[in-house]
Amino acid sequence: MMRRKIRMGMVGGGPGSMIGPIHRLAARLDGEVELVCGAFSRDLERSRETAESLHLPAERVYPDYRAMMQGEAALPDGERMDFVAVVTPNDSHFPIAKAALEHGFHVLSDKPATKSLDEVEQLAASLQQSGLLYGLTHTYAGYPMIKQARSMIAAGALGRVRKVLVEYPQGWLAEAGIEAHSRQAAWRLDPNQAGVSSCVGDIGSHAAQLSEYVAGTAISEICADLNAVVDGRQMDDDATVLLRFENGARGVLIASQICAGEENNLKLRIYGEKGGLEWQQHEPNTLWLKWIDRPTEMLRAGGPGLTELALANCRTPGGHPEGYLEAFANHYRNFAGQIRARLEGRAATAIESDVPDIVDALRGMRFIEATVSAASTDQKWHRLPALMALENQL
Structure with a gap:
């Protein structure tokens, strides 16, 4: 055929x-x-x-x-x-x-x-x-150096993960009344269209998914502070969430849309027993590795020392910028590969299967709703509710 x-x-x-x-x-x-x-x-x-x-x-x-x-x-x-x-x-x-x-x-x-x-x-x-x-x-899970980070942590390069710091500051909603002349702002700040959260639903969910994807462990408990900083808003535009993960790691998630002057300054840092890593979307081709017992290393997209998963999602030789569209395209290519595998009567490869799926969807909505609920009470820690048994079957 x-x-x-x-x-x-x-x-x-x-x-x-x-x-x-x-x-x-x-x-x-x-x-x-x-x-x-x-x-x-x-x-x-x-x-x-x-x-x-x-x-x-x-x-x-x-x-x-x-x-x-x-x-x-x-x-x-x-x-x-x-x-x-x-x-x-x-x-x-x-x-x-x-x-x-x-x-x-x-x-x-x-x-x-x-x-x-x-x-x-x-x-x-x-x-x-x-x-x-x-x-x-x-x-953001589609970036090659994010996949490098995930592969290294899964292989035990950092030892047991202890600390996860993820932040996603934006400034595009810092101005009062922007929803009157921005269609994108209007629906994100409308609970009838956005749901229970604006900031956490829009960008906090990205930060949470990225932390779980790279660290290889799910968020289990949270302590949340959500705010509508700009006067007159019904929905949150700023969030700070303390995290506990299933493997015992602790973390902090910051998501904000009122940080004036910021663009999409997504940053992830993860620390284990042996060292840590750092990635920032403004410089997506670079992954920094920080060690207890040796000098800091810098890995680059398309360069030497990358894992199979990272290399499979690189498109150009080292030194050529790969950005947001390429990361987005990796999801489309890999998802198309899953469909093609079915058409050809074969199992999808590990690379083709590497697309956020219904488990990410379940965890994402659980995080959004739990964060909003936790922020509305004086209780410090809130355990995320158990998801339907389906999570373990898919």
Whole structure:
């Protein structure tokens, strides 16, 4: 059988979308994925405008996600989409993903997976019943040097992990009233669309997932302080969370959208018995290793000394910057590899399987809701609730 591209549909990502075009660029980067259909906007005319700019045929543009699932499912196997990318505000992630699974389509969703923990547990049950694939685009887990850090910790290079420090300061919501002239700010600060949290749901969830992914252990307890710093806001724009991990490590997570002048200054530091490591998104090709008994080392993307997992996610020779789009594209390429493995009747490789999944989705929504709940009481420590037994089965 001739090898073909993996066919993608998209819900959301129409005019004014920030993340939709990024998803499309990432999907195209390796030539493995082809956008074939979409419901890009609630306004059909605006959706058609987007489709025309993307050179899609008029008959593959749908008025809404329900019509898209039904229409694509009715097409022959050789034409219909293989998976749907969900790039809408948080409140619609769950119904779109659930409809896709019910019609036999794999799902790659922007984070957080749903608006609530109850919804993501329902989604996990539907996923298990369907036997289909689900991925979550936690972008920062796609960087090569993050994968290097994960591999080294898993191999015991640092010894037992003791301390995790992760911070994600932004400044784009520091100005009062920004939601009046920014569509992106408006829905993130609206509980009807964003869910129970703005800051933790938007960027704190990234920081939590990154810490668990690299450290190789899940957050088990938290002590949280959430604030709406800018007057008049209903939702949090600043968060500080003390962490305890299942392996006994302690940590601190800082997420803030009111740090004036900051961009996306995500930084991760992890310390073990033998040494520590440090990575910062503003310099993503560099991983610093700090040792008790020898000089500090610097590893570089594409350079010597990298693990198989890191090298598989490098795209250029050392010294050539690889950034956000490439990290995003790694998730798309690897997820497409999982679908291709099914089409070819084989098991997905370890590299193809390395995409945030429904377990990350469950843990992410648990963290968001637990943080909001913990911050509303005077109790110091709060144990994260046990997830459905499904977490250990997937």
